[in-house]
Amino acid sequence: MKNLLISMLFFGCLVQGNAQSFGQIQKVEPVGDQIYPVGATPFITTSFDIVDFYEFNFNEIVPRSGRTSFWEKVNKFTFDLSEVAFLNWNAGGSNSISGLYGMNIARTYKNDGFRWDNQFRFVYGINQQEGQELRKTEDDLEITSSFGYEVSKNSKWFYSGKFRFKTQLARGYDYPDTEVSISEFMAPGYVFLGVGAKFVEPNKKFELYLSPLTQKSTFVLNQRLANQGAFGVQKALKDEEGNIIKEGKTSRNEFGILVTNEFEQKLFESTVLSSRLSLYTDYINNFGNIDVDWELVFDFKINNFMRASLGAHIRYDDDIKVKEAAADGTLVEVGPRIQLKQQLGVGIVLDL
Structure with a gap:
């Protein structure tokens, strides 16, 4: 001691x-x-x-x-409202009001060659027309996260891994039928998980992601919809009398190539064009048959708090089959079709 x-x-x-x-x-x-x-x-x-x-x-x-933060943030909230009212209008018409709420929250970390991008997007719209029940017009929830390390010093290319989740919150109906839903939360739900390379041009707000190895998982957590084979899952096995022998699967996994692109372009002093494109094809099932999800929006700035927007959204998925009414009134599956949505709105915007 x-x-x-x-x-x-x-x-x-x-x-x-x-x-x-x-x-x-x-x-x-x-x-x-x-x-x-x-x-x-x-x-x-x-x-x-x-x-x-x-x-x-x-x-x-x-x-x-003056202390520098490694985080960049975006907090953007929008609300568009449109209304039509008639009083003794001899041409006829129905009173209606529509609202569309949007939320875009993003966080980006950049330091020592590392880049971590996170984004939460949510859009929800409703419409109330005289003589009709309240109807949903828009419902989209998306969470994206990608992590990358630059290929070389001050390079715009990054080795990247990416996670993406998409679904909706409320039930969807084939109006005017509101008894049986055709979609709901996690029916469908999509999860993309893969690795690849990402090109970033921050000054031009341009991003390109290329992934030759991406798993796409489709979830249909409503057993009734799963039994119907909705959104590409394997449908239920039935006997000759229509009784279910084996329940349909509630998920489906694919493995393929994913390409995404996002950019913003200032066209005029008060006009901005933004584009979000996603292309996916599966290696095993119908390779070369591409699923397309493309959203194009023109934003017109009125002042610091008001804006007008004009947009179009195109989707094509070979696994989503469209049904049409036959001559006898029954619904017949006719295969995949291009899905198109167009929107025009005026409202307020908050950038925090």
Whole structure:
């Protein structure tokens, strides 16, 4: 015990006596600005690499107002409203009111060659027309996250992995029939998970993602819809009398190529064009048959709080079959079709 105490005292004196020669902690008293450490350098290292002593330099003074954050953020909220009312209008017409709410929240981290992009998008619209029940006109929820590391110093290409989730919140109906839903939350739901390369041009707000290895999972968590084989899942097996022998599957997995592109282009001082494109094809099932999801929007700025928008949304999925009414009134499956949606709105926008 005595030898141990002597050894400890000797070691303490050694460190104290050599502090000046190896370096000592330097301090600068703050005068209005915050002081941050800029690095750590070893000045005593044991021969067994068990204990290292570090000197922290506090020589860089960064003003509180000027400290750089590695995060970039977007908080955008929109609300479009349209209304039509008639009083003694001899040409006829029905009173109606429509609302469309949009939310776009994004966070991007960039530091030392790493880039982490996260985005949450939600759009929901309703319409109330005289003599009809409240109807849903828009319902889209999407979460995207991609993480990448630059190929070379200051390169615009990144090795990337990407996760994407899409679904809706409320039930959808084939109006005027509101008894039986044709879609709902996670029916369908889509999950994309893959790796590839991402090209980013931040000044032009342009992104291109190429993934030769992407798994696409389709979920239909409504058993009735799954039994019908909706959205491409395997439908139920039935006997000659229509009784279900085996329930339909509630999920389907594919493995293929995913290409996505997003960009914004300022056309005029108050007009911005934005595009979001997604292309996917499966290696195993009908390779070369491409699923398309393309959204194109023109934003017209009126002032800092008001805007008008004109947009179109095109979708094509070979797994989504369209049904049409036959001569006897029954619904007959006629195969996939191009889905098109057009929208025009005027409303308010908040960028926080």
